[in-house]
Every structure is written in C-alpha cells, then in structure tokens.
Amino acid sequence: MMRHLFKVLRSVKPASRLWPAILSICVLFAGPAFANKVYVSNEKGNTVTVIDSANWEPIAEFDAGNRPRGIGISPDGAHLYVCASDDDTIKVFDAKTYEFLWSLPSGPDPELFVMSPDGSTLYVSNEDDNLVTVVDTRSKTVVAEVPVGVEPEGMAVSPDVRFVVNTSETTNMAHFIATEDYKIKHNILVDQRPRYARFTNDGSTLYVSSEIGGTVSVINMLGETGPELVDKIGFEVPGVQPEWLQPVGMRITSDNKWLFVALGPANRVAVIDATTDEVVRYILVGQRVWQLEFTPDEKYLLTTNGNSNDITVIDVAEQEAVKSIQVGQQPWGVVVAPD
Amino acid sequence: MMQVLIAFTMRGLILVFAFPFFAGLSAAWSLEIKAGVLRIDYPELAPVSRFDRIPDDLAFAGARLGNEDNQTTGSFLGHEFSLETATSSPENLQEKVDLLLRGGVKLLVVNGRGEDVLKVADLAGPDVLVFNVAASETDLRDGNCKANLLHVAPSRAMLADAVSQFLMWKKWSRWLLISGSNPDDVKLADAYRRSATKFGAKIVEERVFEDTGGSRRADSGHVLVQRQIPVFTQEAREHDVIVAADESDVFALYLPYQAWSPRPVAGSGGLRPVNFHAAHEAWGATQFQRRFEKQNGRYILPEDYNAWLALRVIGEAVTRTSSADPEVMKEYILSDAFELAAFKGQKVTFRSWNGQMRQPILLTDSKITVSVSPQDGYLHHRSPLDSLGLDEAESACAAFRN
DSSP, X not given: OHHHHHHHHHHSOTTOTTHHHHHHXXXXXXXXXOOOEEEEEETTTTEEEEEETTTTEEEEEEEOOSSEEEEXXXXXXXXXXXXXXXXXXXXXXXXXXXXXXXXXXXXXXXXXXXXXXXXSEEEEEETTTTEEEEEETTTTEEEEEEEOSSSEEEEEEOTTSXXXXXXXXXXXXXXXXXXXXXXXXXXXXXXXXXXXXXXXXXXXXXXEEETTTTEEEEEETTOTTXXXXXXXXXXXXXXXXXXXXXXXXXXXXXXXXEEEEEOBTTOEEEEEETTTTEEEEEEEOSSSEEEEEEOTTSSEEEEEETTTTEEEEEETTTTEEEEEEEOXXXXXXXXXXXX | OOOOOEEEEOTTOOOOOBOOOOTTOOOOOSEEEEEEEEEEOOOOOOOSSGGGOOOTTTTHHHHHHHHHHHHXXXXXXXXXXXXXXXXXXXXXXXXXXXHHHHTTOOEEEEESOHHHHHXXXXXXXXXXXXXXXXXXXXXXXXXXXXTTEEEOSOOHHHHHHHXXXXXXXXXXXXXXXXXXXXXXXXXXXXXHHHHHHHHTXXXXXXXXXXXXXXXSXXXXXXXXXXXXXXXXXXXXXXXXXXXXXXXXXXXXXXXXXXXXXXXXXXXXXXXXXXXXXXXXXXXXXXXXXXXXXXXXXSOOOHHHHHHHHHHHHHHHHHHHHOOOOHHHHHHHHTSTTOOBOOSSSSOBEEOTTTOBEEOOEEEEOSSSEEEEESOXXXXXXXXXXXXXXXXXXXXXXXXXXX
C-alpha cells in the first residue's frame, strides 16, 4: 500500500491542488511510530545484539550460549528463543532484561525453528537424526518426533496451523506434516539444498528457497490434490557468478505482493513481484546475507550479513537499503519485538 | 538504481512429485535400484603417518551412508535402493565383477588403481555404469576414457591446478619441485609441471627423492630425517615454495620445517589438495561429518566421501528421472539439468566430454580447511570449476562424443 502511495506522490506535480488531501492521507497512513527492539544472533560472537528501531542504535549485547543461530520471540514479546547450536539446546531469555530463563529440549545441533502463532509450540529441525521435533513451550517437553528426509532444515507453519512444512537438504523435498496427527501428507521435490520455507499471509502460497539449486520454488497450497509446484524463480545479476546466487532467508509483505529473498554470498536481496514471480530489483546489502525480518509495521526489512558483521536496514516501500548497523561477530538470525 | 535488472522464471520446466506418504505401510515399490561397490585391495606398506592407516571399511562406509540417504529419499517416492559390496585382489577382478553383475548390479562403484578401474569398466560392459571413486590418473579422463566410466574422484590435473591457483594467489610463483621416483610420483610431477605452465608459475629447480625401498618409518626415525632433509634440500635455487610430488608417501610429510630454506611446502606434504577431509565444516558439512561418524565410528576419508557422492549421484538421477536404466541415468547425469549439493558451497556437475565430476578442491594442512579452489579470479566461460583439470579442448577423450 505504501509503495503505491509513493508512486502516486511521485506522479503529482508540486503545485497540484491535490496536496492538502494527500498530506492528510499521509498522516492517516503514518500511524503511531513504535520503537521496537531488534534482536540479532551472532553465530561466532556467541551473543545477541539488541538494537532500538527508533534510532537504529545498538543498545545491548548479551551472551546467548554457544553458536547462536535461529532466533524467535513469543507473540507477547516476553520470551526470546535462541538456538544455541553447539550447546544442543534452545535457550530462552527474558526479552526485556536479557536474563537467561531456561532451556528447551531441541535434539542435537538445533539450527532453525518456527513457532505456532499462539507461541505454544516450537517445531525444530534435527539435521543429524532426520527428525522434526515438536516442543511444547509451556511444559518444556518434546511432544512428537516426525521422521522426514535427510538433513531437515527449513520450517514453516501454515497460517491456519494445519500444516508444518519441513525442507530436507539432501532429500531435496518439502514435507507437509499435518499438525493434527504429525503424519506427512504430501512431499514435493524441489531443487538442491532447500534451506528455507515461508507461507504468504493468506496461506495460499508457499515459497521454498534452494541454496545450491539457486531457485525459489513456488507452491500453490490450493491445488486440487493438495500442494502443487507451479513455478520456479531463478536469479541473474550481471557480474556475479551464478554459483554465488544462493537464495536463503525470505519474507513476504502481509499484502502478499512483495517477496524478498536473501541471496547469501551474492550480497544482495532480490525483490520479487509475487503476483508475477518476476524479480524486479536486486538490493545490494552486506556480505553473505542470510536471514530477513520486517519491523511489525513492515516499513523496514532487516538483513543479517554474516561476513561483514552488520545488518542492513531496507526501506520496504522504496526497495532501497537505507542504513547498515555494526553488530557482533557473524550475525545469523534476526527477530523484531512485536508492538 | 543503475543496475540492469534481469529476471527469469522457469515455467514449463517443472517436474512435480507429490506422493502421499503412509508411515508404517509396507509400500509396493515401483522401482528397485541395486548398486554395487567393488574395492580392489593391494599389498600396502604401513604409511608414514599412522593417521593415514587404511580402515577395513574404506569406501564401503561412505557408500553405506549414501545408500541410506537414497533409501530415505526413495521411501517418499517408491524407489527401493540396495547396496552390494565386494573386495577383490587385482588378479580376480573377472570373478568379482561377474558375481556383482549376476546379482543384478548395473551401477558399479569402483575403488582401485587406474589400470584396474579400466579393466573393471571393460569387464562390466557397456550396459553397466561404472563410477571411479579413487583413481586420479588424468589419462582416464583423456585418451583412455571409457563411455561407461564416470569419475567422481578428481584427477591429478585437478588436484595440481587447485594447489597452483592458491600458490599463484599468494604470489609464490617460484617453485622447487621435489618428486618421488615411482611411476605414480612421476605422473604427479608431470601434473604439477603442466599446471605451472597453465597458471604462470616457474619451476626454478627440480630434484628427485629416490625411493630406496624398505619400510617408511622406524622408531626414532625423525632423528635421521632431521639430518637427511636439510642436506637433500640445500643449495637449491631461490624459491618461494617447495612443491612435493610424492604419491608413494615416502618423503613429502618430512619436508615441512626440515627443509634447508624456511619455505612453505605444498602438494603431497604441507598444504595438500583433497576432495574432502574430516575437519571440513563449511557449507553444512558438520552435519554430514557427524552422520558419517555416528554410523561408522571413525573419521571420514576422501574415498568414503567419493563413494557417498557416487551413491548420491545415482540417487539423484533415479529421483529426477524415475528410472533405474543406466543409459537413461547417464544421459541425465551428463546433461545440464543435473546438479547435486555436496557440502562444498556450490553444486557439483559432470563434464559431458569426459565424464569427470566438476567439484571444488579443498586445501588442507591436515588439521583445517586452509582454502578452497578454484580461487577468486580464475574465470572460465562455462564454470570457474572448469579452471581445474582438463578442459574440453585439452581432453583427447572421444568416447563421449556422439
């Protein structure tokens, strides 16, 4: 919506009589500006860096266990969950005081998890055992283990919570696990080393990024016989070796119009028009861009850049990088506190 | 925004596999794939370093992991993978190959020396697809190539080029080349000479370290080594680095620290080119190492990785073509559509002109991954990986032309 507004604004001549009306619309759209805490896991630094989104200044850095990677926050903003990969556990911190609260069972070397929208359940991929582990965040126990393909990695929960999707990096499939009985109902073959999965807000489409295959698979969730692969999005940047165009983290605007894809060692975020699956722009960010997260108002998109030890702030409407912020050593994941 | 924007999608090029999966149900398999691994064992002296002792399950261990990976994937698609393993002496290849073929093997992984790999490819015949996972003879990818023989193992030319690119990146362009006296050492030294020419290094002097026989080490042997190596390397012309060509494992591991001049060592000692090693962790390799170690109780060796990779090539070809026909699989494996993730940061593919797998080569000090070749800046019109080893125009292989 904001993007279209900007387009309208650009087309309006300075002397136009429309300006007062436009300005009042702008005020309506601007809404209250929340300051949100941004949490970045630093894989090599063994810390989490906290940034204030009001002024993009780092305000704290705290120890987060060994090799922190996947990071998430409870829907009420109270608890921060961090995969401490080398500690074989998920650590839970007080999101306000950064105090370590307790650990959750995760299986060995947890890398990535997703949370149910109500915050009650974590779905963790265990690469060593070809399992998806389901963890109850309240009882702090494992409630189910689901056998999947070789080296499970990416995870996504459908907005209606009917399916948990897991991608297996060596089997090269997206597995659709029903949450009612934790059984696999569908499998879809994608390109090499599927890393990350993400649903659109309405649950109609699932995107799966294949790091080594260099593509994003587009899966229609409303197919006649279940989920079906309908398209693959490729990438091409002049002057960048095709081998280094490695899609990893993804985010989709809640109006389901814009898909942002981190391209790893290509140091770029691809902007894709989700209505046509066409790449419309590549935004240059830091080195080895890995995971992405919006601010709750979707005004900004944050990228972790592992090899330049910073995060890039992207203006979502303008589709341009506006700022980079130095964080700890080798940032991996990012999460933003809810309003 | 000055960038030129190019976007493309691949509509119409998509294969869809969506199968319901019923856990616990004994499914009626739609496709059976039987792979074999033949390991040819030779009389070997004990190695210079006891870290290099050959385990009893060499190559088989890697193949088992690859087969398990394929079985897991196959369980979702109705493909049943199985594995037969056999050892052989160089003398009874015929018998062992016949045995495997009679058991229904049409995809055969071979771990052995170059001349024996060629024999196995001939014995197996054109209806069997053979995968070489150990022999580095460049000749097998050149004038002596076979249409039914694919090479997962890198060639000596690829390994030498991987070292050369790194040395040139370091600007260590003046080499003292020390080679062993056995035939394989001579071939490796040739590969380094060819590579030096290719990348602009200068071999300022060459020396040959004679293999005088006997065992490779003795108790307190280091006392003698500490006197021998400085003497052997003294008064060499000014050089930046020593390059050792010692496939026989006689002297190269003794060169670092002992050489007359304080120069780094690369090749068979010091900085070594390998297709994989047990300390490699980048690109998700840690999880692969852990899976291998959990299954086999030891560190992985290059032959295991190659055997795993050969099985994964087979698995990937079956997954994508839904066929167990070696001819169909070979066509797919050599096509542009084939790609496979192999914990090396980019997809591995095959050279359609000689059946050699394109792959990055790791450079290790035997403790860590020091670097990975191809190095930045070595470009190629097809893939930077083709800057390693025989390029299409250089290869005399004609068996793949049709």
